Amino acid sequence: MSIRRRRTTSTVNHAAGDEYYSGLEESDGNSSEGSGLDLNEDIPVTGFAVASNKRNADFHDLFPDIPEGDYLIDDYGCALQKEILVQGRIYVSENHICFRANILGWVTDVSIAISEITTIEKRATAFVIPNAIRVKTPRAEYTFASFLSRDTTFDVIHNIWRLARPGFGPGASGGHGREGTIIAVPVHAEPSAQGTARKVTACVCGREGRHFTDTALDIVLPGTPERIYNLLFASDFMKDFMAVNQKLTDIQASDWAPKTTGSKLLARDMSYIKPLYGSFGPKQTKCELSEETEHVDFEDYVSIATTTRTPAVPSGGVFSVKTRTCIMWASPLSTKVVVTTQIDWTGRSLIKGIIESSAIDGQLKYHKDLEKATRAYIQEHQSEFVPEGVDTAQVLAEITAEAAAVASEDVAEQDRQKERDQRGFLLKMIHDGWEHSTSTTILYFVIAVLVLTNLWTYMHMRPVDKSRLKAQEIAKDKLAGVVTALWDDIAAGKLAVGAVTGPAAAEPVPSPAAPETLKLELGSLRTTLHSVEERVRIIEERLEELQPRIMDQMD
Incomplete structure (x- = not known):
């Protein structure tokens, strides 16, 4: 049986579509698992396992010019490199390489006959990221980038191309395992079920204790x-x-570029508008990110540092959020990802404690959401992360069990840490305010605290206490009125001294009918005053005795 060939020229079409769609319906992403051959189907001439009947039919619906007998083998997520990267999917059949993207209704289609391909090369974007493949024909050249499993895709395309072009061996066109002639990047063999066990690796920053203070993410992923x-x-x-x-919104990202000429370490800038959900303040703010690779060795570990600044928020000019992402081997088939973070200060702020607490909480939530999205994507595209011949379910089960154990410990530790944070938050705010405040600010603060405490005491005073205070004030007013009236009567001569002093008072001195001298008159007045004071004392004692009874009656 010969290979079916249909000579077509490479075409790129743009048309309006109804909605975003760039993959096959009910496709597992890039997986050929479960797509074994039906006993009633024709045996594929290439010897490769082909996709299921449903995926093959969807492929021919997307590319009606491809003959029905040209079976789909697999499809992979990637991006076509033009003036900009056009994200879509590449479909590899027995005789064609097709690409399709649908972004906001604009459709991009590319169809390349394998028989027309003259060169297939592995390429690297930004000089060091090995995630691209370049395909050349006599009429055009295509570069497909952003592969998650570049080597797997290259192997499939290269083997089909060799069958279609027997005269082109591995040494004829940048063959198997070879990078492009311009950018030479070592190719790392993917682990397989029969491969040698790879040791667990650890990042240098972790071994030397240079991780940031807070851990935002610590997970193990397949791949x-x-x-x-x-x-x-x-x-x-x-x-x-x-x-x-x-x-x-408004996500802007530059391309990865060498930090210095000839360096294999890369850097890029990014910005976006982030919504804010606080009850007061702005509803959104602009975030500016700077990312740079600190170490890139896929046989050992990868470390990427990120600095995030939010200049529009309060005190945004004196702090930045630092994160470091470390990616290392956890097993021959899995990878450990550790993200640590901390706040870097370049100035003072009265709300330092609030900013640090909010920023760290935001990092934890962001990376928790990222973990969920990453696991969901890997679950949908298992063949891009787990090598052929490996029991995907077993790998995922082991990782899930490990993740569950780690998660339970993390939850308990997070609960304990939350309690500690709540206890120390107020003290931290007071300490920060005291350290960064002037004496005048501290004085205003103390006055405000005293006013608030007095208001709180008044507002929370019991009604009974208020009634007792009011009764005491009334009693004092009455007593003062009685004493004033007595003094007025005595001064006017309307009240005899005996009437004031009563039986308990000292024996009164008889008032002379006609005082002979001023000395005798003054002595008489002094005696009268002493008698009045004694009478007032007696009245006060009686009022003290009667006050409890009055209060009980009022209650």
């Missing part, structure tokens, strides 16, 4: 460090996550 790195930093997955999951 190699290279594939996880490509997923998080060299594909459109993160842009989709930011736009759809995090509701970020």
Whole structure:
């Protein structure tokens, strides 16, 4: 049986579509699992396992010019490199390589006959990221980038191309395992079920204790460090996550570029508008990010540092959020991702405690959402992360069990940490305010506290206490009125001294009918005053005795 060939020229079409769609319906992403051959189907001439009947039919619906007998083998997520990267999917059949993207109704179709391909090369974007494939024909050249499993895709395309072009061996066109002639990047063999066990690796910053103070993420994912790195930093997955999951807008990201000429360490800048959900303050703010690779070795570990600034928020000019993402081998088939974070201060702020608490909480929530989205994506695209011949269910079960154990410990620790944070939050705010305040500000603060405490005491005083205070004030007013009246009567001569003093008073001195001298008159007045004072004392004692009875009656 010969290979069916249909000579077609490479075409690129743009048309308006109804909605975003760039993959096959009910497709598992890039997986050929469960797509074994039907006994009634024709045996594929290439010897490759083909996709299921449903996926094959969907493929021919997308590309009606491809003959019905040209079976779909597999499809992969990638981006066509033009003036900009056009994110879509590449479909590999027995005789064609097709690409389709549908972004906001604009459809991009590419169809390349394998028989026309003259060169297939592995390429690297930004000089060091090995996630691209270049395909050349006599008429055009195509570069497909942002592969999560570039080597797997290259193997499939290269083997089919060799069958279609027997005269082109591995040495004829940048063959199997070879990078492009311009950018030479070592190719790391993917682990397999029969491969040698790879040791667990650890990042240098972790071994030397240079991680940041707070841990935002510590998980194990299926796949190699290279594939996880490509997923998080060299594909459109993160842009989709930011736009759809995090509701970020106006996302702008520059291309990865060498930090210095000839360096293999890369850097890029990014910005976006982040919504804010506080009860007061602005409803959104602009975030500015700077990312740079600190160490890239897919056989050992990868470390990426990120600095986030929010200049428009209060005190935004004196702090930044630092994060470091470390990606390392956890097993021959899984990768450990650790993200640590802390707040870097370059100035003073009265709300330092509030800013640190809010920023760390935001980092924890963001990376928790990122973990869920990453696991969901890997679950839908298992073949891009787990090598052929490996029991995917077993790998996922082991990782899930480990993640559950770690999660239970993390939840308990987070609960304990939350309690400690709540206890120390107020003291931290007071300490920060005291440290960064002037004496005048502190004086105003003390006055405000005293006023608030007095208001609180008055507002929360019991009604009974208020009634007792009022009764005491009334009694004092009455007593003062009685004493004043007595003094007035005595001064006017209307009241005899005996009437005031009563039986308990000292024996009164008889008032002379006609005082002979001023000395005798003054002595008489002094005696009268002493008698009045004694009478007042007696009245006060009687009032003290009667007051409890009056209060009981009022209650």
